[in-house]
Amino acid sequence: MWVGHSHAHQAVVKIHDYLEDINPGLSRKVFGGVITSAAVSYVAVRGYRYYRARRTVKERGEAAKLACHVLREHLEQEGPVDPQKEAMITDLELSELKQKLWKGELKALEVLRAYQRKALQVDEKLNCVTEPIFEAEALAVELDLLSPNQRKPLHGIPVSVKDSFNVEGYDCHAGFSCFADKPVERDGDIVQIFKSLGAVPFVRTNFPQGLMTFACSNPMYGATKNPHSLTRGPGGSSGGEGSLIGGGGSVVGIGSDIGGSIRIPCQMCGVYGLKPTVDRISNQGHIPLMSGQNLVRMTAGPMARDMDGLILVTEALLTPRMHQLDPYVPPLFFQDTLYEKKSPLVVGFYTAIDGVHSHPTCVRAVMEAKTALTQQGHKVIEFQPPRAVEAVSNLFMKACFGDDGEETALYLKDDVLDRSVTFSYYMGKLPKRLRYMVSRLIGFMDPPLGQLVVGASTPPRKILEWWYLQDKIQAYKREFFAAWQSRKLDALICPGMPFPAVTAGTEDNVLAGIVYTTLYNLLNYPAGMMPVTTVTQDDLKRLKDPSVYPPSGALEKFVIQDCEGTVGLPIGVQCVSLPYHEETVLRVMKDIDTVTKTTRN
Ligand SMILES: CCCCCCCCCCCCCCCCCC(=O)NCCO
Numbered sequence: 001m002w003v004g005h006s007h008a009h010q011a012v013v014k015i016h017d018y019l020e021d022i023n024p025g026l027s028r029k030v031f032g033g034v035i036t037s038a039a040v041s042y043v044a045v046r047g048y049r050y051y052r053a054r055r056t057v058k059e060r061g062e063a064a065k066l067a068c069h070v071l072r073e074h075l076e077q078e079g080p081v082d083p084q085k086e087a088m089i090t091d092l093e094l095s096e097l098k099q100k101l102w103k104g105e106l107k108a109l110e111v112l113r114a115y116q117r118k119a120l121q122v123d124e125k126l127n128c129v130t131e132p133i134f135e136a137e138a139l140a141v142e143l144d145l146l147s148p149n150q151r152k153p154l155h156g157i158p159v160s161v162k163d164s165f166n167v168e169g170y171d172c173h174a175g176f177s178c179f180a181d182k183p184v185e186r187d188g189d190i191v192q193i194f195k196s197l198g199a200v201p202f203v204r205t206n207f208p209q210g211l212m213t214f215a216c217s218n219p220m221y222g223a224t225k226n227p228h229s230l231t232r233g234p235g236g237s238s239g240g241e242g243s244l245i246g247g248g249g250s251v252v253g254i255g256s257d258i259g260g261s262i263r264i265p266c267q268m269c270g271v272y273g274l275k276p277t278v279d280r281i282s283n284q285g286h287i288p289l290m291s292g293q294n295l296v297r298m299t300a301g302p303m304a305r306d307m308d309g310l311i312l313v314t315e316a317l318l319t320p321r322m323h324q325l326d327p328y329v330p331p332l333f334f335q336d337t338l339y340e341k342k343s344p345l346v347v348g349f350y351t352a353i354d355g356v357h358s359h360p361t362c363v364r365a366v367m368e369a370k371t372a373l374t375q376q377g378h379k380v381i382e383f384q385p386p387r388a389v390e391a392v393s394n395l396f397m398k399a400c401f402g403d404d405g406e407e408t409a410l411y412l413k414d415d416v417l418d419r420s421v422t423f424s425y426y427m428g429k430l431p432k433r434l435r436y437m438v439s440r441l442i443g444f445m446d447p448p449l450g451q452l453v454v455g456a457s458t459p460p461r462k463i464l465e466w467w468y469l470q471d472k473i474q475a476y477k478r479e480f481f482a483a484w485q486s487r488k489l490d491a492l493i494c495p496g497m498p499f500p501a502v503t504a505g506t507e508d509n510v511l512a513g514i515v516y517t518t519l520y521n522l523l524n525y526p527a528g529m530m531p532v533t534t535v536t537q538d539d540l541k542r543l544k545d546p547s548v549y550p551p552s553g554a555l556e557k558f559v560i561q562d563c564e565g566t567v568g569l570p571i572g573v574q575c576v577s578l579p580y581h582e583e584t585v586l587r588v589m590k591d592i593d594t595v596t597k598t599t600r601n
Contacts, residue, residue: 042373050415057416060218064131071132072120075113086114094157094251094309097228101156104148108156108421110142112200115158115250115571119203122249126225127517128240129203129249130163131170136202143198152198160193160253161247163204165300166285168192174287175209175218175418176376176411188285190254190300190317190324197316205240208420209229210408211289212400214264214514215420215507216240223504232501234269237261241303242269246570251305252313254287258298259400260497260517263574266529268501270570272310273303274528274586277579281317290407295399295473296521307530307593311339311586316584330580338583343412347373347588348383351535352498353519355389355448355510357549357556358484359563360542361571362495365532369493369573372595373588383492386483387476387521389448392515395473396522397455402466404428404459423508427453446554448512473522480523484578491581491588495521496529496574499559500566509558516574526582528589531570532596540567 019027028400089111094102100106116132123129136158143156165170166188173179187240191201210217216239217223224239226232227247234243238255243267245253255262257275278297286300304310317567351366352358370380405428408421417425427435434455443450460466484492497513520527542548543563551557573592577584 009557015466025499034348036067039539046414050416053177053415054187055181057219060171060177060180061222063302064221067131067134068120068123068129069290071116071134074260075117075120076317081113081117085110086117089114090118090248090251092251093306093311094304095306097251098154098157098293100380102151105395105522106156106543108143108200109137111156112136112140112158112202115202119160119249120317121246122227122247125230126227126234126243126247127222128206128224128234128243128247129160130206130221131239132203133167133170133201133263135169135219136200139195139200142378143200146215147434152196154194154313155198157199157252158202158250159199160203160205160241160250161191162203162253162255163207164237164256164287165191165206165254166287167201170204172287173213173220173221174207174289177219177415178411179287184285186285188300189282189322191509193282193317193322193324194254196321199252202248205238205244207238207240208236210261210411210421211237211256211287212408212424212506213237214239214260215505216243216265217504218418219416219421220507226501229501229504229566232486232569233268233507235265235501235503236499236507238273239265239268242266242271243497244303245269245271245303248305251293252309253303254300255303255412256283256298257517257521258290258296259396259521260514262301262303263496263527264516265495266531267570267572270531270534270572271303271305272307272528272530272589274301274310274314274582275299275526276314276582278524279326279329280526280580280582282327282329290400293399293402295470296396297524300551304489307590307597310528311590312363314582314586324571332580335583338581339587341584344375344379345375345584345588346488347378347380348484348487348489348492349380350382350384350494352495353385353388355451355514356498356515357552358495359500359535359539360499360548360561361500361533361535362498364539365571365573366493366495368596369487369532369592372491372592375595376591378588378591380493381487383483383487383489386479389451389515391476391522392518393448393451393455395455395469395476396460396518397452398469399473399522401428401456402459402469404432419505420507425509426457432457436541446512448515449552449555452512452515456540477523481578490577492576494574494576496572500535500563500569500571501558502562506558506562509562510555512553512555520574520576524579525576526579526585527574527576528585529561529572529574530593531572532592533571533600534565535566535571540564
């Protein structure tokens with residue numbers, strides 16, 4: 001290196017002397033010219049790349065809008081529709097829809113048409129669909145040709161798919177223009193499974209750029225709105241799914257979750273979802289972001305409009321076919337014995353994690369779920385997860401942001417940056433020491449967020465440190481399990497996010513809320529999210545009472561002022577069980593739902 005450097009230096013000195021011999025002052029002109037043209041070329045190349053990215057972003061967005069328009073025209077040309085029948089179809093719960101399709105009372109194509117029309121209608125209001133899947137029509141037509149004994153478990157059920165999953169013939173870019181316009185050749189595993197079960201993937205849905213935030217906007221498709229309040233976000237990153245399902249435009253969909261991306265939109269849009277144990281459902285064919293990081297892994301999972309729908313779909317997905325497609329998915333099919341276990345369960349509960357206060361409606365939701373479970377004969381006892389904020393800061397954040405945001409920065413080089421990712425993007429760009437100091441300053445205003453960002457700012461630097469991190473994660477898993485076992489728990493209920501949907505674009509103010517969801521990604525425990533209640537006027541009154549909701553940090557202060565006018569927004573409960581006990585999660589959710597569904601305000 002030094003030798004090379006000294007050669008270069010000697011060469012420059014020689015050229016300088018030679019030029020000065022020819023004409024004194026010439027070397028300054030030549031070197032000045034070279035430096036200026038290098039700088040100009042650099043700026044021009046970067047500028048051109050940015051211009052090209054902007055063009056790609058614009059064209060990709062327009063192409064998606066055009067695709068929706070083409071479908072709308074196609075549907076209009078089909079002739080008269082029966083709006084009442086279509087409304088009947090889209091109002092059906094998933095299990096009723098399945099029955100009618102199975103019995104042949106409804107045709108796959110008419111169900112598809114009803115949902116295509118409804119999804120486009122919902123999309124006009126909420127901007128939740130990225131583009132239609134045109135092949136859906138041919139699939140539905142084929143399904144209608146099958147004889148009754150050829151019908152599969154999800155015969156004719158339309159399924160929406162988060163845009164981050166591969167769908168053959170469509171690109172999969174997560175909002176990075178470098179991946180746009182490169183159609184993939186093969187459906188992702190979960191899309192394949194749905195098709196093999198007779199379901200009809202029919203639309204793709206919106207997400208935030210890079211998928212690592214719970215906002216839901218990107219430069220190509222813009223921001224998605226919340227179905228319960230147009231000024232609020234739907235949560236993310238599977239926000240398009242949450243918004244479309246919550247708005248009635250889909251009955252079931254596919255999301256992905258590494259830090260809460262299925263559960264957060266479920267809470268904010270009032271839908272049901274399940275983040276499974278890693279590898280219980282194959283995640284092959286999801287855009288490979290952070291894919292070399294396997295301390296905390298992303299997992300695909302179902303989202304549905306109703307509880308029975310979520311159970312039905314999960315049961316259908318956990319088939320031998322999944323294991324055949326991806327041998328790393330253990331051959332562990334839906335365990336009826338766990339789901340149908342007759343004996344009462346021991347269920348732990350907590351209403352808040354130390355350091356991040358829980359909105360009064362979130363506390364009430366857990367207490368209502370607790371009452372429901374007690375009514376069903378279960379024993380519900382208090383349980384506090386050990387060192388949650390510390391574990392998420394020192395383990396989850398180091399694992400997921402240990403690259404200093406380098407992967408995202410690489411894909412975003414000369415790209416159009418969405419507002420929703422500016423905080424993490426620019427934090428990643430800061431020199432390490434400065435970032436650490438900024439994190440400390442953040443900690444004065446928002447202590448848990450400061451702690452999270454300090455965690456992200458002090459990642460392991462050497463392989464040995466990565467090993468130690470892995471080791472610490474294992475140790476925390478053991479510590480948590482010991483606490484779980486000491487209470488002899490079968491399951492756990494708790495808030496999934498400690499506040500309702502926030503005003504769109506303000507998600508950075510409440511980032512610390514992720515400790516409620518990320519904890520179970522870190523532990524790799526399956527976790528479901530379900531709506532239980534809605535914000536009431538009385539809750540909002542209590543929100544302003546410092547003895548109920550102490551305005552201790554920036555997050556709490558923000559929630560108090562942002563929750564003005566949120567009466568009616570959905571709030572859910574998170575249900576957790578041990579790895580590979582998805583069936584127990586579903587059973588607890590079902591028992592809560594049976595009671596709370598009838599009384600939900
Ligand atoms: C590199 C330094 C960055 C420091 C700043 C980090 C602050 C960011 C706060 C973390 C936010 C994480 C939110 C997680 C949301 C859910 C993500 C998810 O589950 N995505 C699914 C992917 O398929």
